[in-house]
Amino acid sequence: MARKIVITSGKGGVGKTTVAVCLAAQLAKKGQRVVVCDADFGLNSVDFTAGVEELSSYDVIDVIEGRCRAKQALIRHPKCPNLYILTSRHAAPERYVSPQSVKLVLDGLAPQFDFIFIDSPAGIDDGFHRAVATADEAIIVTTPHLPAVRDADRVVTMLKSYRLEKLQLVVNMVRGDLLVLGECLSPSDISELLRIPLLGVLPEEYNLSCDVFNTHKSFKLIANRLLTEKGKIFDPSRKYSGLFGGVRRALKKRL
Numbered sequence: 001m002a003r004k005i006v007i008t009s010g011k012g013g014v015g016k017t018t019v020a021v022c023l024a025a026q027l028a029k030k031g032q033r034v035v036v037c038d039a040d041f042g043l044n045s046v047d048f049t050a051g052v053e054e055l056s057s058y059d060v061i062d063v064i065e066g067r068c069r070a071k072q073a074l075i076r077h078p079k080c081p082n083l084y085i086l087t088s089r090h091a092a093p094e095r096y097v098s099p100q101s102v103k104l105v106l107d108g109l110a111p112q113f114d115f116i117f118i119d120s121p122a123g124i125d126d127g128f129h130r131a132v133a134t135a136d137e138a139i140i141v142t143t144p145h146l147p148a149v150r151d152a153d154r155v156v157t158m159l160k161s162y163r164l165e166k167l168q169l170v171v172n173m174v175r176g177d178l179l180v181l182g183e184c185l186s187p188s189d190i191s192e193l194l195r196i197p198l199l200g201v202l203p204e205e206y207n208l209s210c211d212v213f214n215t216h217k218s219f220k221l222i223a224n225r226l227l228t229e230k231g232k233i234f235d236p237s238r239k240y241s242g243l244f245g246g247v248r249r250a251l252k253k254r255l
């Protein structure tokens with residue numbers, strides 16, 4: 001039976017969709033059967049991020065409105081047979097989609113999969129509640145920037161009322177050079193501030209997710225921790241410590 005995990009955040013643009021797709025791809029590479037459901041009905045970027053935008057014919061709304069069965073709407077990723085995408089192409093803001101209807105679709109798929117990631121819209125509006133109502137667990141994504149952390153705090157407060165089995169934190173776009181200099185909040189500080197355990201850390205990298213199957217090693221560590229509940233957390237500051245690290249810091253400053 002699939003673990004249904006909503007990927008959520010307070011602020012937009014912090015990397016929810018990237019985390020949902022790249023983490024799903026890592027787990028699929030390890031042999032897990034994974035679905036990523038696009039529940040961000042406003043932006044619908046899962047298909048693009050996964051590189052399957054040209055393959056979609058039916059989407060989750062088609063399933064809810066009875067035009068096809070859930071299995072027909074799943075896009076099997078051409079590069080990874082264990083990874084399936086359930087898109088939401090039909091962004092129609094005026095159309096009401098109830099949380100129960102999305103939950104029914106995902107509950108129907110759950111027995112045949114190991115993980116279902118639900119990519120949520122940012123913020124705490126209807127779309128957030130709809131996405132969270134389908135899940136058993138949540139991953140909150142934030143960057144180390146104060147506005148993102150403050151908004152994440154509001155989301156964590158809302159999430160606590162859902163009594164999910166697990167809330168875990170991913171801190172994305174962490175700059176190792178700033179961490180070494182103490183110029184940004186550290187992932188462990190953020191975890192303490194938000195009072196939720198740290199699942200993983202991702203560095204700010206220009207081409208972090210160019211190819212979802214050759215992602216940065218930090219995604220592999222997160223996938224491991226999700227499966228085993230233990231294992232290393234990526235340390236973006238390592239590259240910037242010591243003599244060579246100092247040179248790298250100096251070069252980064254010049255960019």
Ligand SMILES: Nc1ncnc2c1ncn2[C@@H]1O[C@H](COP(=O)(O)OP(=O)(O)O)[C@@H](O)[C@H]1O
Nearest residue numbers: 012013014015016017018173203204205206208
């Ligand atoms: N760690 C990172 N380093 C650099 N760019 C990133 C990183 N994570 C995400 N991005 C980029 O940031 C943008 C927003 O990411 P996205 O996953 O769409 O955010 P969200 O779903 O939260 O709105 C995308 O262009 C994505 O490629």
Ligand SMILES: [Mg+2]
Nearest residue numbers: 016017040045
């Ligand atoms: Mg997104």
